[in-house]
Amino acid sequence: MTSTRGGPPALGVVAEFWLLAHERDRTLLHPKTVGVGLAGVLLAAAILGDHLRIDGMVLTVGARAAMVPAPRIGGQGTQPTSVGPARPGWVGGDGPLVRWACGWVAAETPPYPAGTWVRVLGPELTGRVVAYLVNRGVLHPGGVWRRPRLAGGAVNTAGWPAARLTQRLETHQPLTAPDVVLLAVAQATGLTGPLLRYATPSAHNHLTAAVTDLRDRHPGVGVLVQEVHHAVQTTALTRT
Numbered sequence: 001m002t003s004t005r006g007g008p009p010a011l012g013v014v015a016e017f018w019l020l021a022h023e024r025d026r027t028l029l030h031p032k033t034v035g036v037g038l039a040g041v042l043l044a045a046a047i048l049g050d051h052l053r054i055d056g057m058v059l060t061v062g063a064r065a066a067m068v069p070a071p072r073i074g075g076q077g078t079q080p081t082s083v084g085p086a087r088p089g090w091v092g093g094d095g096p097l098v099r100w101a102c103g104w105v106a107a108e109t110p111p112y113p114a115g116t117w118v119r120v121l122g123p124e125l126t127g128r129v130v131a132y133l134v135n136r137g138v139l140h141p142g143g144v145w146r147r148p149r150l151a152g153g154a155v156n157t158a159g160w161p162a163a164r165l166t167q168r169l170e171t172h173q174p175l176t177a178p179d180v181v182l183l184a185v186a187q188a189t190g191l192t193g194p195l196l197r198y199a200t201p202s203a204h205n206h207l208t209a210a211v212t213d214l215r216d217r218h219p220g221v222g223v224l225v226q227e228v229h230h231a232v233q234t235t236a237l238t239r240t
Helices: 013-020 031-048 094-107 114-120 122-135 152-170 177-189 201-217 219-234
Strands: 052-055 057-060 066-071 078-083
Touching: 013 031, 013 094, 013 122, 013 152, 013 177, 031 052, 031 094, 031 114, 031 122, 031 177, 031 219, 052 094, 052 219, 057 094, 094 122, 114 122, 114 219, 152 177, 152 201, 177 201, 177 219, 201 219
Parallel strands: none
Antiparallel strands: 052 057, 066 078
8 A cells, every 4th residue: 555656655544544534733523433433444454454354253364473462352451462464565554553453353352343343442543543643743742732733844745645535536546445445434434524525426426336346345344334334323423
């Protein structure tokens, strides 16, 4: 997953969703909704990278080699967990985040369904993504009273995901799997309103077709998108 030639350096699909959910220093979604969306994107990335699968519950795939500490949903502290290395196709912050999520999933016995994970991962995941964007120079770190804010020289980087997606939808360009994951989760969280506020009906049709194709080709990702939408609806999380 790399950025289009000529665009800013790739940050990874998870960080891109955080940027889609913000306009400069303004949050377009309730903070908890951002967390749910981030979790959906991360789990989708892990499924498409063949690290996780959904078979009623969210499960890890194959043998795992590295030991990674993971928190427990129903207990205290951390537990060492075997997870495999991130696959070479993931760039930016996705690799470490996928490893972290897989470690946590593997630590849980019995396993949990996707609906639990899209709620549980969000709070810590949000902090990890913000820290990553600070380290990449996209955000200034926040203080006690202030949220992290966009760095002065990072306007183009921050706006690139939205600009790229809207252009590809309007011109019916091919969409990559990460593009469609972003669009599917954006749709589930209510982000397509601000993202496509000036879009033509043709762009909306392209979005619908792409998301439908993703769900057909990858049923596990379709389940995740549905659970993200359900989490947002049942917890009454709305845009601020």
